[in-house]
Amino acid sequence: MINIxxxxxxxxxxVTHDLVEISLRNGSEEVSLRRPTAVNASSHLPVAMHTxxxxxxxxxxxxxxxxxxxxxKRPEERLxxxxxxxxxxxxxxxxxxxxxxxxxxSTIQLGSVVCILEAMKVxxxxxxEVAGTxxxxxxxxxxxxxxxxxxxxxxPS
Amino acid sequence: MxxxxxxxxxxxxxxxxxxxxxxxxxxxxxxxxxxDRGASYLELADRTVCIGGPPPRDSYLRSDRxxxxxxxxxxxAIHPGYGxxxxxxxxADKCRACNIxxxxxxxxxxxxxxxxxxxxxxxxxxxVPTIPGTDGVIDDDNELLRAATQMGFPVMIKAxxxxxxxxxxxxxxxxxxxxxxxxxxxxxxxxFNNGAVYLEKFLERPRHVEVxxxxxxxxxxxxxxxxxxxxxxxxxxxxEESPSPAIDSRTRKALCAAAIRLAKAAxxxxxxxxxxxxxxxxxxxxxxxxxxxxVEHPVTEMVTGIDLIKAQIRVAAEEPLxxxxxxxxxxxxxxxxxxxxxxxDQKFRPxxxxxxxxxxxxxxxxxVDTFAHDGWRISPHYDSLVAKLIVHKPTREEAIRTxxxxxxxxxxxxxxxxxPFQRKLIGHPDFAAGHVDTGFVERSAMQNAxxx
Numbered sequence: 259m260i261n262i263x264x265x266x267x268x269x270x271x272x273v274t275h276d277l278v279e280i281s282l283r284n285g286s287e288e289v290s291l292r293r294p295t296a297v298n299a300s301s302h303l304p305v306a307m308h309t310x311x312x313x314x315x316x317x318x319x320x321x322x323x324x325x326x327x328x329x330x331k332r333p334e335e336r337l338x339x340x341x342x343x344x345x346x347x348x349x350x351x352x353x354x355x356x357x358x359x360x361x362x363x364s365t366i367q368l369g370s371v372v373c374i375l376e377a378m379k380v381x382x383x384x385x386x387e388v389a390g391t392x393x394x395x396x397x398x399x400x401x402x403x404x405x406x407x408x409x410x411x412x413x414p415s
Numbered sequence: 416m417x418x419x420x421x422x423x424x425x426x427x428x429x430x431x432x433x434x435x436x437x438x439x440x441x442x443x444x445x446x447x448x449x450x451d452r453g454a455s456y457l458e459l460a461d462r463t464v465c466i467g468g469p470p471p472r473d474s475y476l477r478s479d480r481x482x483x484x485x486x487x488x489x490x491x492a493i494h495p496g497y498g499x500x501x502x503x504x505x506x507a508d509k510c511r512a513c514n515i516x517x518x519x520x521x522x523x524x525x526x527x528x529x530x531x532x533x534x535x536x537x538x539x540x541x542x543v544p545t546i547p548g549t550d551g552v553i554d555d556d557n558e559l560l561r562a563a564t565q566m567g568f569p570v571m572i573k574a575x576x577x578x579x580x581x582x583x584x585x586x587x588x589x590x591x592x593x594x595x596x597x598x599x600x601x602x603x604x605x606x607f608n609n610g611a612v613y614l615e616k617f618l619e620r621p622r623h624v625e626v627x628x629x630x631x632x633x634x635x636x637x638x639x640x641x642x643x644x645x646x647x648x649x650x651x652x653x654x655e656e657s658p659s660p661a662i663d664s665r666t667r668k669a670l671c672a673a674a675i676r677l678a679k680a681a682x683x684x685x686x687x688x689x690x691x692x693x694x695x696x697x698x699x700x701x702x703x704x705x706x707x708x709x710v711e712h713p714v715t716e717m718v719t720g721i722d723l724i725k726a727q728i729r730v731a732a733e734e735p736l737x738x739x740x741x742x743x744x745x746x747x748x749x750x751x752x753x754x755x756x757x758x759x760d761q762k763f764r765p766x767x768x769x770x771x772x773x774x775x776x777x778x779x780x781x782x783v784d785t786f787a788h789d790g791w792r793i794s795p796h797y798d799s800l801v802a803k804l805i806v807h808k809p810t811r812e813e814a815i816r817t818x819x820x821x822x823x824x825x826x827x828x829x830x831x832x833x834x835p836f837q838r839k840l841i842g843h844p845d846f847a848a849g850h851v852d853t854g855f856v857e858r859s860a861m862q863n864a865x866x867x
Contacts, residue, residue, distance in 0.1 A: 345464055345483040377483035378513060402487040404465040405480060406449060 265289060338388045340410040342403045346377035350399045358399075360410070364392045372410060375403065390414040416732050417441050417492040417516065419461070421485040424496025425475060427786045427803065428710075430456040432494045435724035444488045446481055448474035450794050456786045462488045469796045475499045478506045485515050492516035492731060494724075498798070501707040502529055518731040520706050524683045528704040534677075538701040541680055543673045546692065546700045548615035556593055563592055563614055571617040572599040576607035585617055620852035621692040623647065624659050624699070626674035627715045629726050630684040631736045638671040639715050639723075640745050642688075646840060648763070648856040653833070654840060655711040656750040657718045659693075660811060660849030666697045677704065685730045686712075686723055692853075710753070710803070713784055717749035717807035748814045749807040752822065752841065755799040758831035759860075767795040768830040776824035780807045780817060793830060801832060815847060 268280055272293050282289045342348075350358035350373055360372050371383045372392075394411040397403060419442040422429045429445055433456065436443040445460035450469035457463050464484040467474030474480070476499055485493055493510050495501040495518070504525040510517040519525070528534045538545050547566040552575050553559050563570045563586070572595055574582025582603030584595040596612065604610035622645040630636035643659035644652045662670070674689035681704075688709050690702040712723045721743070726736060757763040769792045775783040785802035793801070804821055808814040822838045843859060845851055 345466055345480045345487060347487060377479070378486055404484070405467045405474075406465050 265291070269293075336413065337393055337411045338390070338414050339408040340372060340384070340386055340388070340412060342375060342405060342407045342409055343384070344375055344377060344382065345404050346375040346382070346402075348397045348399065348401045348403050348409065349374040349376060349381075350395070360392045360395075362392055362395060365415075366390060366392060366412065384409070386410075386412070388412050388414050416734070417728065419444060419488065419490045420492045420494055420518070420728070421446065421481070421488065421490035421515075422460075422494050422496065423475070423481045424494070424499055424501075425451055425454075425797065426456075427784050427800065428496040428708075430459070430786045431784060432496060432724055433459055435722060435728060439725060439728060441728070444484065444490050446475075446484050448796075450474075450796055454786065454791075455788055464488060469794065471499060471796065478503070478509055482509060482513055482515065485510075486513070490515065492518055492728075494518040494727070495707070497707050497710055502705070504529065516731050518685070518727050520683050520685045520687060524681045525706045527681050528677075528683070528687075528706050531703055534681075534704055535701070537680060538677055541673075541676050543677055543701050544699060546616055546618070546702070549613045552611040552613050554611070556596060559596065559614060560589070560592055564589065566614070566616045569617040569619070571615045572596060572612050573615055574599065574603035574607060574609070575611040575613055576603060576609035581606040582610075582612060618692055618694045618700070620854060621645075621694050622659070622661050622852050623652075623690065624662060624670060624693050625688045625690040625705075626671050627686070627688055627709075627712070627723070628674055628678050628683070629686045629723065629730070629736065630678065631730045632684055632733050633735055635736050635739060636675055636679055636683065637736065637738065637740045637743060638675055639719050639721060639743055641667060641670060642711055642714050644711065645851045645853050646846070646856060647853055648860070652711065652753065653837065653856060654750065654752050654846075655714050656748065656811075656814075657714045658745060658748065662693060662697060666693065666699065670699055673699070673701065677701070686727050710800070711751055713782060713803060713805045714749045714751045717780075717782065717805055718745045718747060719743055720746070747807055747809045748811040749805060750811075750814045750818050750841075751803055751805040752818060752837045753800060753833070754802045754804060754825070754827065754837065755833045756793045756801050756830055757799050757833055759833055759836035761831075763833070765795070765799045766831045767793050769793070770801075770827055770830060772826055772828040774824070774826035775802065776804070776821035778817070778821075780814075781805075781821055782807070787827070801827060811849070812847075815841060 268291055272280060278293055280291045360366060366386045367389045370386045372386050373384050375382045375384055390412045392410055393413045396408050420436050421444040422432045423446060433443040442461040444462040445457050446464050446466045447457055448467055448469050466480040466484055467477055478500060493515055500506040502525060504522040507517040507519060507522045535545050549562045568589060569585055569587045572584040582599050584599045586592050586595045599612050600610040603612060624641050624643050626641050627639040640657060641659050642655050642657045644655045646654035670691055677689055686708050688705045691699045692702055693699045708727060716723055756766045758766055770787055773787050773789050782805040783802055787801050806814050806817045806821060808817055818841050822834060825834055840846055
């Protein structure tokens with residue numbers, strides 16, 4: 259059962275890692291926390307998510323917003339960000355019927371197409387500048403992205 | 416009326432447009448470069464979109480990213496501010512092609528008036544006086560003599576291939592012309608490998624006087640009187656005021672009528688400014704048109720009580736102006752001082768750095784247009800304007816006195832700014848007497864230097 263202590267820890271975690279939103283689901287229970295920040299209040303473009311510490315209270319399923327990992331001691335510095343070079347809409351797949359270009363765990367090379375960014379009806383294939391494994395996908399399909407916004411975290415090979 | 420306007424600019428003009436939007440219940444989307452991330456004015460925006468890196472060519476000049484930002488945020492209009500893409504007709508075209516209103520004049524009018532030569536030709540066709548000159552290069556000395564005599568001495572010889580004072584000579588009298596031509600040609604040849612020269616009438620101690628115009632889609636084209644911007648340094652305006660202390664009502668009428676005639680002929684609407692030089696005999700000469708809202712627009716707003724940004728937005732939304740030429744009335748006197756992050760003692764070298772203490776002045780009739788605050792970092796990538804200080808009082812004398820008080824109150828530390836220099840200019844007897852021309856600042860700066 260989700261308890262107050264867990265919620266308190268989630269809140270602390272949100273502040274420490276400057277997170278905007280966390281959803282925690284455990285069986286039939288769900289807790290959603292949303293934290294207003296200066297950025298959040300003025301933009302509907304979500305900021306990048308960081309890794310979370312596990313609450314250590316047994317298995318809990320989080321919603322697609324954030325991914326739980328073993329500990330928050332995994333060095334983020336080893337991961338490389340692929341950031342958006344433009345303003346547009348993120349598409350994970352070449353079209354509605356195709357599978358996404360990459361998934362978590364996919365291996366990519368230099369020049370691999372990782373997504374499409376669309377602006378003004380022009381579809382731009384975004385190519386990776388790093389070879390490695392997709393560690394995390396930071397944006398959702400059809401989400402608006404701005405210049406410099408992190409799209410993927412890659413573990414370089 | 417628009418639901419959401421994207422402001423394709425930064426700093427004080429972005430904040431100015433944002434304020435007008437919010438007063439009209441229109442949402443404001445602000446784009447920003449990574450250099451401007453965290454600027455406090457962005458917190459007032461309804462949406463913000465990062466459009467690139469610090470250099471303008473990677474952000475504020477990226478029309479593709481700006482239009483994409485309008486698209487993804489659902490903005491139905493773009494206000495370009497001043498500078499950057501404000502007078503870029505191709506950008507205006509792109510916006511309109513994407514069904515996004517461009518808050519500015521029609522592209523065709525922008526093109527025609529933005530091209531200095533075309534604008535000058537239009538002015539001549541309309542019998543609006545332009546600076547007399549030999550339109551084009553003339554090699555024959557006798558012809559040049561004839562042209563100079565017709566223009567009236569003194570004349571200026573200018574190199575066709577370049578500027579910077581090289582190949583330039585002021586010729587006071589007829590007898591000086593031929594030897595001066597020889598020297599000028601030699602100098603031009605040496606400097607630009609091209610000895611071709613042309614002539615222009617030399618205006619002694621001219622004043623820079625400009626007319627604010629604004630028009631809607633129904634052909635209601637109105638002038639909002641003039642601004643005197645003679646206090647400038649290297650063609651950068653430092654102080655602007657309205658009304659001009661140097662022109663009489665006859666000249667004012669003629670200037671404003673000429674401005675309207677020109678704008679009408681070019682099919683102009685929205686806001687713009689027609690610039691003239693006025694000589695010591697009150698003869699005026701058309702220089703150019705600025706097809707955008709200008710930095711010094713607050714001066715006109717204070718005197719007329721008209722919000723020019725709101726007028727721009729209304730016109731772009733194809734609403735009529737809510738005033739006519741008959742209902743426009745100027746009241747009192749307004750002066751604006753531009754405060755730049757520059758060091759007057761080091762040849763106005765721009766200063767980057769962080770403002771630790773920012774304390775703007777206040778009181779009745781005082782307006783400060785700025786985005787700066789404690790902790791604001793001046794970027795080397797953008798212009799050095801920190802704040803515009805505007806005062807509005809019933810008389811020019813009171814306005815000057817209030818401006819002096821405000822300049823004394825204004826604290827911007829620890830960076831160097833032009834505040835001390837502005838204090839000297841405002842306190843200068845020539846300025847108080849209204850006897851300034853475009854050479855005033857250079858002369859007073861030189862006086863400062865020799866006093867030391």
